[in-house]
Amino acid sequence: MTRRLAEALIARPSVTPRDAGCIDLIRERLDALGFASEIIDSGPDSFRVRNLWSKRTTSRTDTAPEAIKTIVFAGHTDVVPTGPLAQWTSDPFLPTERDGKLYGRGASDMKTSIAAFVVAAEQFLAARPDAPLNIALLLTSDEEGPALDGTVVVCEALKARGETLDYCIVGEPTSVQRTGDMIKNGRRGTLSGRLAVRGIQGHIAYPHLARNPVHELAPALAELVAIEWDRGNAFFPPTSWQVSNIHGGTGASNIIPGEVVVDFNFRFCTESTPESLRQRVEAVLQKHGLDHELAWTLGGRPFLTPPGTLVEAVRAAIRAETGLETELSTTGGTSDGRFIAQLCPQVVELGPPNASIHKIDEHIALADIEPLTRIYRRVLENLCPA
Template sequence: MSPTRRLAEALIARASVTPQDAGCLDLIAEHLAPLGFVSERIDSGPGDFRVQNLWSKRLATLDTPVQKAIKTIVFAGHTDVVPTGPLAEWASDPFTPTERDGKLYGRGSSDMKTSIAAFVVAVQEFLATYPKAPLNIAFLLTSDEEGPATDGTVVVCKALKTRGERLDYCIVGEPTAVERTGDMVKNGRRGSLSGQLTVRGIQGHIAYPHLARNPIHQLAPALAELTAMEWDHGNDFFPPTSWQTSNIHGGTGASNIIPGQVVVDFNFRFSTESSPASLQSRVEAVLQKHQLDYELKWTLSGLPFLTPPGDLVTAAQAAIHAETGLQTELSTTGGTSDGRFIAQICPQVIELGPPNASIHKIDEHIALADIEPLKNIYRRVLENLAAAAVR
């Protein structure tokens, strides 16, 4: 069994359901210590919901000074996993790593404990060959990515910013591939802006509508207009901004009552062509146009970020091609990730990991054939960045 798979299985065997870490970070710190990494915990949150966060860094040790400033690359990810769902539906225990039909099964196998294992082993191999490489290397890991994400990476990033820590490159190990490791890299993500709209009416008997005011009826034209709106056209890197209604709550449960209010939950996944302020003002304008009696609460989960082709993207593209022969596709599609927090303090952030077809599903798995190439890609990125640092 390869070191990467061995470490991945040790991590999968720990039932680290959000926000629990179940000892994963301690295990990783143990592997990093002999390499010269200095680890610290930046935990956050109350009581049983306290989130475990690890910041571990190794400074470059050089024989002779170099002309350029030493750059820092960060490997970022999460040790927490989503709940298993019904255990009876799993073909094997989700926290007992199991090989079957050329795949490694277990919760977190794809999202994203194998990536973390590959990070660690890639760094071990890189430093064994290039112990004096002109790169600072760091790990930023949390147990709060699958949950609210309020006490995890965002807390560490704030702490690093306060102390003036400089980050240059970051690879987030999220599962980004479609069919084969390396076929897609996320070089950005859309922003996420949610709203909860409450439209107030007057409750009454459904047989006497003239004595009531139905908020569902009042909302319907405004909702239709919002649904049909074109928010922006996107750009070369981002698809157009998308609006989606996720929930509508109205009524008392009785069929003969006009409700006194209706509540709508909606979300924007927005490109860099729109801002939270512009989206909010356009929604408010529609609601006011339809003369609704309403209350609107906004939640900004993350701003969009983009890493254009440059040092990190070039290093990753070359690493993927050298290892797999693939010409990787750059994409900003999909959901949000902790990259949105890291991008606030790091100018170049990409997400690069294994295929994502089974993530969050029953019988989550990763193909055994994807494990070593993933580790090798990470190692090759380090090699490419180190080579660029001395040119």
């Protein structure tokens, strides 16, 4: 039963980067199904991350190898910190039923999804042990943190050895009111920059002896704010450029600063590339003759899975289980789907409602748990018809 496994996972205090035994628990269940599991640890001792790659290869020999597809269920065992324990109605790592809901850190994000992955695979393979479909799980304990030693490390290893992935379902909590009412078929990319504009520090009463970098930056900043980077497309809103922080000055009111530092971020769609955005920003800075340094950090490229085999299999599974016509969306922040999409052409995110994620008293409605399992199982059936 999915609920029991979800509760066992919630009871493990796996705050990033700790896995707290979650992966070992999942591995035991998968090994019993004939999965071959690999533990891939990564990161320094002070931030050791545990990753799992587990795959069951079909034993069918009457199907052409190129016709046998691989589907991956991907997720994270780590959770965000609890916040003030006194504000929780019940212990965040003691799964508790109350008013038709299951409470605990990770209940929605995303230990119930992981439990549903496993139970769906168990049910599917019990009915069709020789199904011509390879099934894999990719789990990490570093998604809520810096995400430097988690899914990206596993994907690099898989890519290096030529592993082929066809479909991926990431168990992120994508739904709004009911499980299945919204899925993510893509995500925007994220590109951050830190711009330092240099001037000459001086006494504010003698501006002719100084050069104020804030004043010099202002026209360029106004131009950057006004740029239409792209117009988006049928799946994505237009690319957004936003300033998050501006730092300048010494704190004294009579000193012209010698430098101003601006942090900014692009959330960009598939109509733009990191390269094109960098070039356009640099062109504006050069146009205004700024003495500057600019450091870039690419957090992830955008990915998009248009309606096709996986999207239709997921839509049909949701419709059959819930009667809902799911909404396709690319809104929200980033996910590990950005790494998997680099070697898997079709990636969809599907999970329970997300209203309580990262909050005090995180929870999932009991009525959402088993339908989620059945949707995952139906997806397997739809991708592997009899």
